[in-house]
Amino acid sequence: MILGTAFEGGIYHGRILLPVEYPFKPPNFMLLTPNGRFETLTKICLSITSYHAEHWQPSWSVRTALTAIRAFMVTPSEGALGGIDFSEEQRRELAEKSRAKEVNFTFGSEKRREVTRLVHEKMLGRMGKAKQAARKMAMEKREREEKDARERSDGGNGTNAEAPTTSTATPQSPPAPTVAPTQREQQQQQQQQQQTPSSTPSSRNAAANENNENDDDVQRQRNSRTTQTTTRIERRPASPEQQRQQRDPDHRTSAIKLLDSISVCLIVAIVAILLKRCMWIPPSL
16 A cells, blocks of 8 residues: 555565575565556566566565565566556556455465465455555654754754843932941041051961971971881891891802812812823733
């Protein structure tokens, strides 16, 4: 059912021919109901059929292919194999005939025809509900489009009007009467003014002394941290190698002396052997 076209309300039966290599190879489609766009009992030449296998993708399903066929129903055939171009009036007549209760199906065996009749009756029973649902969806879509168009037009015209602001003048209260200070109050104010300058330097000195004390405390803390770090570095235990060197500072020297004495003894022994062989006299016969 394609609303707003000559095929609206039509019931079209067909065949789906799946090859052995499906889904790696595309299927073929054949319409059995006269429709005015595709020939009946003829394989349709589309980009989703075996006529254009190079465009097929294994991820496409049969439902995807059927959706594509519905989209191709309203396009011109342009001389494609199995495509025909009937007038709008002829297509509406064929769509009305396809909704008949008794349709003469001539394709396939008797069992296949019986299955086709049952499917046709079921589709007729759902026709009213399907038409209502389709019309409702179309109306909702149209309303959404109109709403979006209105919002775009309102945004383009800049009709956001500012609310008028009103200001009301509040009556000012009369100033409070001022009372002249008495002589005693004047004397108290003078005394306070005299005491204020004298107290200001002392407070400043106190604040300065407090800052100096804080600086001294910070410096003491830094010195104590430095002393602790130095103490930790000095008290770090020595390695075994360092301890051995401290216990025996002349260890390397004594080893060298021992090797020297051994080499001297070997040299003396070799020299003695050579002298003995040179001085050997064979016994007289």
